[in-house]
Amino acid sequence: MLEEVSAVDQGDMIINIGPQHPSTHGVLQLVVTLNGETIKKVEPHLGFIHRSIEKMCESLTYRQFIYVTSRMDYLSSHINNHGCALCVEKGMQIEIPDRAKVIRVLMDELTRIASHELWWGAMAMDLGAFTPFFLSFRERETITDIMEDTCGARLTMNYIVPGGVMAELHPDFQKKVKAFIKLFREKADQYNELVTGNIIFQSRMKNVGVLSKEDAISYGCTGPTARGSGVNCDIRKLYPYEIYDQLKFDEVIETGCDSFSRYLVRVKEMYQSISIIEQLIDNIPEGDFQAKTKAVLKLPKGEFYTRVETARGELGVYIVSEGATTPYRIKFRSPGFSNLSALNHMAKGGKIGDLVAMMGTLDLVIPDIDR
Amino acid sequence: MGSASMIVLIISAIVFAVGGILVSKLLFKKHNSVVKGEAYECGVPTIGKSWVQFNVGYYLFALIFLIFDVELVFLYPWAVVAKSVGWLALVEIIIFMFILFVGFLYAHKKGALKWM
Amino acid sequence: MWSLGNIAHSIDVWLNQTFSPALALLIEFVIVGTMAISLFAVLGLVLVFMERKVSAYMQIRVGPNRVGPKGMFQTFADTIKLLLKEGLTPTGSDKFLFNLAPVIAIISAMLLLAPIAFAKDFQMWDLNIGVLYVSAISSVAVISILMAGWSSNNKYSLLGAMRSGAQIVSYELSAGLSILAIIVLVGSLKMTDIVASQETGWWLFKGHIPALIAFVIFIIAATAETNRAPFDLAEAESELTAGFHTEYSGMRFALFFLAEYVNIFIVCAIGATLFLGGWMPFHIGQWTAFNHVMDFIPSSLWFFGKTFFLIFLIMWFRWTFPRLRVDQLLNLEWKYLLPISMFNLLLATAIAILGWHF
Amino acid sequence: MTGIGLTHILFVSIALFFIGVYGFLTRRNMIMMLMSIELILNSVNLNFIAFNKYLWANKMDGLFFTIFIIAIAAAEAAVAIAIIINLYRSHRSIDVEDASDLKF
Amino acid sequence: MSAIQYIKDIYNAVKSLLIGMKQTGYYFTHHKEIITQNYPEEKQQLAERFRGEVVLTHDSNNEHKCTGCTACELACPNGTIKIVTKFELTPEGKKKKAIDKFVYHLELCTMCNLCIVACPTDAIKMDQAFEHSVFDRSQLTKVLNKPGSKIMEGVE
Amino acid sequence: MTAQDIIFYLLAAFTLVTGFLAVTTTKIFRSAIFLLFSLIGIAGIYFWLEYEFIAAVQIIVYVGGIVVLIIFSIFLTQEAGSNLPDTTMSKKITGGLAAVFGFGFTLLQVLQHKFIGTTEQGIEPNVANIGNRMLGVNEFGYSLPFEVVSILLLAAMVGCIVIALKKPVEK
């Protein structure tokens, strides 16, 4: 009824969300065209954190450039490192020891949980509930402690290096991880009660930001964003790397296509990751944690592309080598970039309050998008 | 103390508010810049006019509210005596409310109570 | 047993003895004024501190604990800081209205203190129309928000003000209707009558289901009217940065902040008076002995205890629930609360007429 | 007890009435005109109340008239503003002089 | 929407809200769940591998192991380390390269550990100190070798 | 002069001044705010007259309702910060003269007229009495108008919705 009315009213208003805005999780600028409170168009403006990482990497050696990638998608820094290390190893044809593989996978999955925990809290905060944020950080803090023990840093690890991992696991690692699993299993249900079942949360997320399967593919969405729309795109299943093909876990797929199913995918993924960790934690093979590699790495001439599944989706690392110690050109295909491009499509017709829910369930990390 | 207290309260409120603003003006030495005065919009200059035209949808809320507000006003004297008047009061108010409820349903039906 | 009423009375007597009546009146005015201001300030300080602590404990942390003993002076420091902070007036704003808005917010909050019975015989003004007065004055508060939003010359403010305008006016209806359910049972608008009618028990317990429903609706509406989460759309941080007070800084912002908290206190005090008997101790019907024991607790403690309980409830909501979307919020009001409370009012009338309450 | 009588209040109400009239005559903005009308209505209300209090305190007719006038004023304002807004949406202006030449 | 559905909706909504409130209420009443550390007073035991800054280890004789080979400088991805070398005369009268200044820009360092890995003599290591706040940026540029320090005997 | 008088004069002055400002300001939002003040002033006078109920009704309906509505309509139709065109001088003069003459004339009439009221015992205008009257079905009762009001309100609501939702005519 009111639609016809609003078509005549020139009540269009353009408002900026970002670069400094609590719900953009960083410095993303969204120029939103509103009619009343209904979104007509969302135009993302990027580059507020464009750090020219790709250019920088052209002058860093193969050992050095990995550390910058921890700063790209800093919430899954291990997985970023992993992707780069894999690409270098592929080029060098290094076979890494089993122990390193298992450690890498363990770290990846811990990172994934940490990332999803943070997302969970931050998203709840976006929707206006503050307490979940604090609760989720408690678990995250446990993971960071584990990481810190072994990798020596809390966020930007730089632990996975070409040829394996940088250091041996901390002696307490297994014990702490088991404690964490226990804690997680204990607390996660409480959170489901606090957030997932909550009527307000559900009504804020259901039927919001609908992205159909076809659209998700066309927009190149990956990761939980696409899996919430029923696309199976888990690199760990489709193109298994390391030892993922020997592990038992499910690719979580929801077909609701809305924010709530994206939410569910992430929540369920945490449980999957926990189960992966449980499978591995007692079976870490003995052996070296690093393959013998030369001090200076030189990739042969050619092009190498690897992809890994970060907490946000598919990270592609594309290295063009000219046979020097530094890459000739390096390109990171970041999941957030493609996922963001679907935002306008998703947001159309929603309310401005929905935008927050959409942004929340897209789980954007802006430096990952801008690089 | 009666209505005098109202005056006292108004005066003290004004003293409090205006006094607070004045004190802060006095204590703070100002230095200005042009950008400072500009409207805040997440750190970028405002796009377009700050004034925006709203949708009629908003206005309908105020409108329906106004009607119900008047109804509410009539309910107050009714409520005070309802107990003593008895069933008659209930009957009258049911008629009264019913008529308005019809209007309410109409508004609902027409979608006037949808926020745009 | 001491009571605030007696103290007030003896001061009055003493003043009249010492000074001429006019002077005594003037002095009383000054005393009342100062008391109102200090009550206002203290309420603000205490409530903000309480909110911080409550939120901290709910969020498994300790909250302010370093400024003063147990962090008591934290809000005090904040106040001084705000007082000393620059009060910006954006260019392009309507300066007159921009400055006026917080003042109006404060005045309306202050005026609402008048009919509240803080303790037995301790009330500034026992108005004939007590509750109606509260509804009337609280409807002025929305003007200050609209004014602030308009005069800031900022899109977020305007949107926030618009939302908040629609929200407050909408919830006024169900708040009013749920108050009416009690009025029907009491048969008077006067605060003292309302409190006195709960001599034998609080309406929440006496009034059966209608009173309970009315109570729930009142709490929801009160939360919404004071712009608290989950209804804090006017200042929805993740959407509109800070809503209608985006452009306010320093003392003017502090005034809004303060008015918000005092408003919370007031709606909770009204709620406590209507549903929980105000300063009336916990009485059960004819159990005279029990009632007598209860009377030993000073009435002011009862009042503040109940009010703070309600305030805690509202804070509990805030730190548990996410924010509603604006259309859901209005839907809640127009689709659920309003019809239910209208129906509930009829139910309450029937019960009152039948004399089914205790 | 007080020196204020009926005439004082009548003075206020008359003055308010003519302030309203002045506004109505001089402003061209429809919302402003509506506001002037509100002032006029209020002066009438004030009259009713004053008469009720000072002349016919035994009846409440003045009071009820006032209540009903307020109710009607609310209805009137609502409809008037609905019309104004409709007008605005079609003509992008709420100036009487712009509106007068249009058939509505 | 039928009346039953209407009431059901309300019931479910209220129930889910109450469950949520139970959760926060639990934390509110169980203060033992509080995990806050009072930072300046009680400090957390830091992990021994935590990378807070690069230090050049000196022993009690004010000697260090750095030969000035600049391997760390080369390994560092962002030029944090600048080795200024000088030539020293050994007792045998031979010229020997040694460090004059081991300049370390803390404000650039990303604690990536590459220099530590690269150092052939394990002269440098990561330290856990993290309280680096200063009021002036220039104070973050440090010279790591202590004044008058020498290279340890037998380190090549 | 007693305190009561002073208060009355203050209230009257407040009402009239803000009322006058309301019709003369060029900023429409300010004008609405002044109107609000004027209405509050009138509510104050009702208070002063001890017609508290009416005062409260005045505030609820006018301040909380009509002014909010007016403000909303200003939001809808006016640009923030822009001034309304000032009225022409001639219009001002004619309007002013008309108002002043009308005022003088009426005032003269009022002053000359001798009002005769009843001497009967008054009814206290408290809410209970109003309520009883309102629900009364006898000759002094207002139950019929009371119900009629609801129909009026219904009509207004329907009318408003119809008008507001009507597709505006194209230019």
Next chain:
Amino acid sequence: MTNEELKIKLTELLPSATFEEGGEWVNLSVAPAEWKPFAQQLRSVDGLAFDFLFCVTCVDWKTHLTIVYHLTSTIHRHSIVVKSKLDRAKAEIETVCDIWRTAEFHEREQAELFGVNFLNHPDLRKLILTDDFEGFPLRKDFEDPINMIKL
């Protein structure tokens, strides 16, 4: 479909395409002019159904630019890499953002970083860099003496 089968199929579609050996995926080069119709076919031909464009990038070979498209099919799970040589001075190629909507952003990014002009792109404004940025930073000859401190 194995790489060999893919190769055969692709040669059928576009005889002028040249294949590159090595690498895990089929790697072919097309002329810029042939790209758009070829892309259309890649998307729509049944056995191919490359519906998922996951990476668009550009490489500056100093003499020329190469634009690289990585494509995958979510139905058949095969991937190819399509390359196209572009002239450095006048780098132009048809956009494919109407075929794969994700290309819109990717192309915008490459356009500003490499100066490739995507013809018929709906909105080729700068996405990442500031509006007044000069030059194409990821080209090898990009110099910025003020901002870029070489190590």
Next chain:
Amino acid sequence: MDVAETNLKGDTFPGEVHPVPGGDIVLTKLDDIINWARSNSLWPLTFATSCCGIEMMSVASAKYDFSRFGFEVARATPRQADVIIIAGTIVNKMGPVLKRLYDQMADPKYVIAMGACAISGGPFFYNTYSVVKGADHIIPVDVYIAGCPPRPEALLHALISLQEKIKSGQTREQLKTEKPAQQALPKG
């Protein structure tokens, strides 16, 4: 705390407190209270650009809990914030935004540069074309805290340092506005 005393205590500060010319002016009691209030009520602006922002969130989280110091009232609008914590890289495109945000904050305002990036560009110092080499090229910074990212405790340390700085009246803000006479004095 008067200036003479701060100089004595100088070495307890992590950074150096420069003696003020004309340091013999004894700060009044009022100034003490003002500084006390200001230092204990630093409301941060919610502003995070990248990785360091996550550690900033950790500081807000239950384990580190900066609400103990009264910092938890993070304001989304610069008008009401006192301290802007530059958590993350500032790139050339962000520079004007940062400047604008800073300008729009109401005085007195303080700045903490958190992490290598905000101090100097950090990991992105060399070979990048788009990173600002230190946020202090854009806005004046009061406290620097090194690390990549600094631990949450380190940020708390920086906040405490800032408190000390405010209490001693040594912030740029205080030197600039409240004692203009001293600036006029010749140096040394």
